[in-house]
Amino acid sequence: MADLADLAGVSKITVSRALADSPLVNIRTRTRVQELAREHGYKLNVSARNLRLRRSHTIAVIVEMKPSSDRTMWDPYPLTLLGGISQELTSAGYSVLLTTRQGSSAAAVQAADGVILLGQGVRQDAVRLYDKLGLPMVVWGAKSVGDSHVVVGSDNRHGGISVAERFVSIGRRHPVFIGNPDHPEIAERLHGFVDELARHNVKPLLMRRDEFTLSSGVDAVHSLSRRKARFDSIFACSDLLAMGAIRALVELGHQVPSDVSVVGYDDSPLGASFLPPLSSVRQNWQEGGMLLARKVLALVEGQPAESEMLPTTLVVRAT
Amino acid sequence: MADLADLAGVSKITVSRALADSPLVNIRTRTRVQELAREHGYKLNVSARNLRLRRSHTIAVIVEMKPSSDRTMWDPYPLTLLGGISQELTSAGYSVLLTTRQGSSAAAVQAADGVILLGQGVRQDAVRLYDKLGLPMVVWGAKSVGDSHVVVGSDNRHGGISVAERFVSIGRRHPVFIGNPDHPEIAERLHGFVDELARHNVKPLLMRRDEFTLSSGVDAVHSLSRRKARFDSIFACSDLLAMGAIRALVELGHQVPSDVSVVGYDDSPLGASFLPPLSSVRQNWQEGGMLLARKVLALVEGQPAESEMLPTTLVVRAT
DNA sequence: GCAAACAATGATATCGATAACTTGATATCG
DNA sequence: CGATATCAAGTTATCGATATCATTGTTTGC
Numbered sequence: 261m262a263d264l265a266d267l268a269g270v271s272k273i274t275v276s277r278a279l280a281d282s283p284l285v286n287i288r289t290r291t292r293v294q295e296l297a298r299e300h301g302y303k304l305n306v307s308a309r310n311l312r313l314r315r316s317h318t319i320a321v322i323v324e325m326k327p328s329s330d331r332t333m334w335d336p337y338p339l340t341l342l343g344g345i346s347q348e349l350t351s352a353g354y355s356v357l358l359t360t361r362q363g364s365s366a367a368a369v370q371a372a373d374g375v376i377l378l379g380q381g382v383r384q385d386a387v388r389l390y391d392k393l394g395l396p397m398v399v400w401g402a403k404s405v406g407d408s409h410v411v412v413g414s415d416n417r418h419g420g421i422s423v424a425e426r427f428v429s430i431g432r433r434h435p436v437f438i439g440n441p442d443h444p445e446i447a448e449r450l451h452g453f454v455d456e457l458a459r460h461n462v463k464p465l466l467m468r469r470d471e472f473t474l475s476s477g478v479d480a481v482h483s484l485s486r487r488k489a490r491f492d493s494i495f496a497c498s499d500l501l502a503m504g505a506i507r508a509l510v511e512l513g514h515q516v517p518s519d520v521s522v523v524g525y526d527d528s529p530l531g532a533s534f535l536p537p538l539s540s541v542r543q544n545w546q547e548g549g550m551l552l553a554r555k556v557l558a559l560v561e562g563q564p565a566e567s568e569m570l571p572t573t574l575v576v577r578a579t
Numbered sequence: 580m581a582d583l584a585d586l587a588g589v590s591k592i593t594v595s596r597a598l599a600d601s602p603l604v605n606i607r608t609r610t611r612v613q614e615l616a617r618e619h620g621y622k623l624n625v626s627a628r629n630l631r632l633r634r635s636h637t638i639a640v641i642v643e644m645k646p647s648s649d650r651t652m653w654d655p656y657p658l659t660l661l662g663g664i665s666q667e668l669t670s671a672g673y674s675v676l677l678t679t680r681q682g683s684s685a686a687a688v689q690a691a692d693g694v695i696l697l698g699q700g701v702r703q704d705a706v707r708l709y710d711k712l713g714l715p716m717v718v719w720g721a722k723s724v725g726d727s728h729v730v731v732g733s734d735n736r737h738g739g740i741s742v743a744e745r746f747v748s749i750g751r752r753h754p755v756f757i758g759n760p761d762h763p764e765i766a767e768r769l770h771g772f773v774d775e776l777a778r779h780n781v782k783p784l785l786m787r788r789d790e791f792t793l794s795s796g797v798d799a800v801h802s803l804s805r806r807k808a809r810f811d812s813i814f815a816c817s818d819l820l821a822m823g824a825i826r827a828l829v830e831l832g833h834q835v836p837s838d839v840s841v842v843g844y845d846d847s848p849l850g851a852s853f854l855p856p857l858s859s860v861r862q863n864w865q866e867g868g869m870l871l872a873r874k875v876l877a878l879v880e881g882q883p884a885e886s887e888m889l890p891t892t893l894v895v896r897a898t
Numbered sequence: 899g900c901a902a903a904c905a906a907t908g909a910t911a912t913c914g915a916t917a918a919c920t921t922g923a924t925a926t927c928g
Numbered sequence: 929c930g931a932t933a934t935c936a937a938g939t940t941a942t943c944g945a946t947a948t949c950a951t952t953g954t955t956t957g958c
Contacts, residue, residue, distance in 0.1 A: 261914065271938050276916060286936060306690035307629035308914030311943050316626060317687075321677070339658060346679045355687035358640070358677040360665045368636075368674035371625035474852045507854060530849070533793045535826060580944065590908050595946060605906060627944035630913050 264302055268293050279304065319349055319556055320357045320372035322390065324379045341378060341400065344549020352557055361386060369393065374556040376400070396559035398552050402444035403567050410559065411567040412552050414543035416445050419572040420452025423495045423523045423541060426574060428460045432493040432521060435464040438480045438505065439497030442470075446497050449525070453495055465489060469501065477504020485512050492520055499524035499531035499540055506538075506579065522579045536578035543572050583621055587612050598623070638668055638875055639676045639691035641709065643698045660697060660719065663868020671876055680705060688712065693875040695719070715878035717871050721763035722886050729878065730886040731871050733862035735764050738891040739771025742814045742842050742860060745893055747779045751812035751840055754783040757799045757824065758816030759791075765816050768844070772814055784808060788820065796823020804831055811839055818843040818850035818859055825857075825898065841898045855897035862891050 265272045270289060277285045278293035285293075296302075310316045321342065346356050357372055369375065374396040377386060387399055391409065403411040427435050435457065441447045450466070457464055467480045477496060481504075484491060496502035502524030506516050514520050516536065524531050527542035548570055555565040584591045589608060596604045597612035604612075615621075629635045640661065665675050676691055688694065693715040696705060706718055710728065722730040746754050754776065760766045769785070776783055786799045796815060800823075803810060815821035821843030825835050833839050835855065843850050846861035867889055877884040 272914090273916075273939085274937060276914095277937090280916090284936075289936085303689050304686070305630070305914050306686070307626050307635060308943090309916080310626035311624070311630050311945085312914080312916050314943070318676075342677070343679070346677065350679070350687075353686075356677040357637075358661070358665065358675040360662065360669070367623070367625070367672075368669075370622050474849070504852075530793070533823075591944090592909085592946070593907060595944095596907090599946090603906075608906085624944050627913090628946080630915085631944080631946050633913070 261302075261304075264293065264297060264300065267300070268296050316371050316373055317354050318357050318372045319345075319354055319374045319376060319553070319560075320359055320369040320395075321345060321376045322359045322361055322369070322378065322386070324361050324386070340545035341549040341552070344546040344551075345376060345553045346549075348550040348553035349557070352553075354557070370395070374398070374560045376552050376556055396556055398555045398559070398565070400548065400552060402448045403569070404444060407567070410555050410565050412548060412555060413445065413569055414548060414572050415569040416448035416572070417452035419525065419541040419543070419574075420449040420454075420495070421456040422572070422574040424453045424456035426523065426576065427493045427495070427521060428457070428462065430521065433462055434491045435462065435493040435495060436467055436484065436489075436491045437464050437495050437497075438467045438469050438477065438501050440468060440470045440472075441466075449495075449497060464495075465491060472498040472500055474500045474504040474507075477501035477506075478508040479504070481505045481508035481512070494520060494522045496522065496524050499526050499528045499534075499538055502538055502540070502579075503531065503534055506534075506536075517579050523574070527575050532577070539577045539579045540575055541572050542575050544570055580621075580623075583612065583616060583619065586619070587615055635690050635692055636673050637676050637691045638664075638673055638693045638695060638872070638879075639678055639688040639714075640664060640695045641678045641680055641688070641697065641705070643680050643705070659864035660868040660871070663865040663870075664695060664872045665868075667869040667872035668876070671872070673872075673876070689714070693717070693879045695871050695875055715875055717874045717878065717884070719867065719871060721767045722888070723763060726886070729874050729884050731867060731874060732764065732888055733867060733891050734888040735767035735891070736771035738844065738860040738862070738893075739768040739773075739814070740775040741891070741893040743772045743775035743781075745842065745895065746812045746814070746840065747776070747781065749840065752781055753810045754781065754812040754814060755786055755803065755808075755810045756783050756814050756816075757786045757788055757796065757820050759787060759789045760785070761789075768814075768816060783814075784810060791817040791819055793819045793823040793826075796820035796825075797827040798823070800824045800827035800831070813839060813841045815841065815843050818845050818847045818853075818857055821857055821859070821898075822850065822853055825853075825855075836898050842893070846894050851896070858896045858898045859894055860891050861894050863889055 261272050261275050265275045268275065270293070274285055274289065275293050278290040279297060281290065349356055357368060359369055369390070370393055372395065375390055375393065377390055377397060377399045379386065379401065387409065390397060398410045398412060401411060401413050402416055403413065437450055437453055439446045439450065441450050454464060467484065469476045469480050477500065480501070494502070494505050496505055502522050506522050509516055509520055516522055522539070524538050524540040527540040531538035531540050551568060551570070558565040580591050580594050584594045587594065589612070593604055593608065594612050597609045598616060600609065668675055676687060678688055689712055691714065694709055694712065696709055696716060696718045698705065698720065706728065709716060717729045717731060720730060720732050721735055722732065756769055756772055758765045758769065760769050773783060786803065788795045788799050796819065799820070813821070813824050815824055821841050825841050828835055828839055835841055841858070843857050843859040846859040850857035850859050870887060870889065874884040
């Protein structure tokens, strides 16, 4: 920057101001400096700027990304959220520091101005871990009472309710829930589902399955059939589970949806083009990501931010 | 750090050295300082360190992430690569700056020590754009002659060859290729496929399809059938395309694999649990990500790095 | 017993930008 | 016409760490 200053015949500070497009600098000097900078391929040193401003203009996004067959690997979920986040942050001049929850890369995270946590972890453990950093933090997931941090998520409870309403309205009396209620989000879905059914004196069967995979869905239905359970509808906590369930039902000679109704969750493109096209609860991830980003930015700039739940809608297709 | 120095009764520089575990500092002072730092929750200022060291310990990873129905959104592809990259980088003390190719977030990228580019762009445009930054760069994709930068990818040509060999060996004479050869990687697959078939005097039919979606696969087969093309085998450039193709074939009354053999690409978990289980060309993304990371790091540290292609294997299942 | 080697620590300058304050020149007003 | 605003640019200090060179005491070797 000093070199540029010499070239332009002004002082460093004027260059700094000119490049920041500050009105403190005469418009002619300003453009002259900017052009010189472009010609000579001048690149601002971001570290120096960060040091002086005590801001890194960076938000750490922490993703649970296990190299397993768990959902995070190949559901649209994380990427779509990330897309929304990244879109909103870059347009605000921030960048995304991607961190996976494995080694303690805390050193890097603490340089960020704020934290977005995708997935609370099975028992809020992730939340507690990163809360210690003392940075503005926004979490994607379910809101539980007494949370100190801001939570953005979709209205899982309402998702569960809407499926229950649907099942009741088409006369189903023996519903099954497939999923892992250790995840706070899933627990919410289950509660909504159970509560709404209870209003109609229906009690669902809980098939606990930890994985969100297709084969896990297949397995759940086989297990139901083995123990001769009576059921006429299935609410699965992901589209993959639902697709697995349908496959198993078909194999066992059941008709979908005449014998058994099935509803999935996430409304993934894959589910929509499944045969038969899957009914599913839709949540808007893109929007969710953008909201997450806006909330952290608000916190970073010292403004208040409230937790918020995005609406969910039941998309009824052929199952 | 100055405060810590006062607390410990030493100078700043000794604290700095102690925290870096430098042998220049007496082992007792060193541990004393480290303990004080822990007690008082001291956090190193990363920006200051970066400024002084002229290193950000950050690698920019640039992903093409369009909010469309394009493959990148819900194939396992980017996330698995990212997983490998992130794993390798964090364990080397680097962090990942995630950038999507949309707004020119060049300001942030230029702070990185190196760049990993996922996807060359349809006509190498992305490569050229980021080459200008003058940073060490490694690209995931296909190697074309005269590339100045390091390319890591899987051996797409061999992938194509292995499918051709398979088709020939089971007596197929009328193969179809479905995909978009504008992507350099896809072009390689096509060339390998065509060349190997040519050695047996077989000429495949090219069904150009730009999208990598399931419905695109359905559509390709419908189109083949409409124009009454004669074919007995299909090589689709992604598992989704292959699954779409199979669905269309079944709808049209063809038997898979007795009438028509189908092979996909990527060996995704989804394909493996498809009905019938999909034959597919496997490439190891996790490994690819790690390799990308290792190569940039080598470049960043001034060591040479060569382009490298990972092996692919044809996994024959039921199609 | 004294020079040389070594170990432990410190003083200072530096990385590259920007905030806060200051200076000088010109414009505006009663 | 002098006092004050306004504008444009410059001076200096600062963000928090670390490299370089300097200093002090201690040990070793002949």
